Amino acid sequence: MRPSAKKIASLLSQKGHKLTAQRRAVIDVVVNSREHLAPAALYERVRRAHPAIGLVTVYRTLEMLHELGLICRVHRGGKSRTYTLAPSGHHHHLVCTECGIVADFTDCDLEVLQQRLSQETGFKIEGHLLQFVGHCRNCQGGT
Amino acid sequence: MRPSAKKIASLLSQKGHKLTAQRRAVIDVVVNSREHLAPAALYERVRRAHPAIGLVTVYRTLEMLHELGLICRVHRGGKSRTYTLAPSGHHHHLVCTECGIVADFTDCDLEVLQQRLSQETGFKIEGHLLQFVGHCRNCQGGT
DNA sequence: CTTATAAGTGAAAAACATTTTCAATTAAGT
DNA sequence: ACTTAATTGAAAATGTTTTTCACTTATAAG
Ligand SMILES: [Zn+2]
Ligand SMILES: [Zn+2]
Ligand SMILES: [Zn+2]
Ligand SMILES: [Zn+2]
Helix, strand or coil: CCCCHHHHHHHHHHCCCCCCHHHHHHHHHHHCCCCCECHHHHHHHHHHHCCCCCHHHHHHHHHHHHHCCCEEEECCCCCCCEEEECCCCCCEEEEECCCCCEEEECCCCCHHHHHHHHHHHCCEEEEEEEEEEEECHHHCCCC | CCCCHHHHHHHHHHCCCCCCHHHHHHHHHHHCCCCCECHHHHHHHHHHHCCCCCHHHHHHHHHHHHHCCCEEEECCCCCCCEEEECCCCCCEEEEECCCCCEEEECCCCCHHHHHHHHHHHCCEEEEEEEEEEEECHHHCCCC
């Protein structure tokens, strides 16, 4: 079950952050969006409810939510990053290179590989990034 | 066996591109570097042999080599992308978040997962990005 | 309900990475 | 040598993210 805006706000507060109107507005938009959104797109949506907010604050709030593990961030080489409400726990992405839509999936089974690489290279592996790219159902026609 | 500068230059030429002194200089640096390098870093190195070259040309040449599949490009969320001579075929990376060093590995076994995702989501999957992050041997002390 | 204050805000500027423009140069074929 | 389309590089444009700093405000203490 997706966390509510109230829940997220309260977690923020518990961590010693102030609950400002701007932060509530950003949280509302994130909670009510299914898609992964770039800061600029989120900014547009947030402004509908809170016209005076600054883009900087959106950036700051998103980073903060991300650091608390409440939302998930995706880097899309070159393009701007996107954020979305974190589904429960570890997951990965499937990105459409045409329209940018992102689908999530949760299983990856990389432990064995990770273990072996760690031994071979001496790296202390702390995480992984797994992402498939391709074309979504809508973008398979033409071009 | 890594391709030689001569080999790369000749491939470039075969594809109908001109063989300029600038391109030769970029190719030389790429061939003689083991690390993944950002355009700016490559630019610095290229300037030692060819002081008058412009950063733009380095960008253009790298993109061109990448499009021909001769070098491999890595996006590092947020930071600048890096390029390196393509080891033969498909491979992945292990990145140190402290110093940025990159190690390559070649096996990933993602076909089964890919097949299943493709069916479940309707995506036509064209590639994947797999990357482990952690700390290399040198960067494991402290912090 | 004040008051104090540390946290938060936002406009503007800075910092970057990358791309575009365009006049001048040059590799390569005839 | 001549021609010409490809290439170059300085500068400007673009686009994203970060920094700065004077001003505002949430929150907690009195
Ligand atoms: Zn699509
Ligand atoms: Zn995973
Ligand atoms: Zn390191
Ligand atoms: Zn692979």
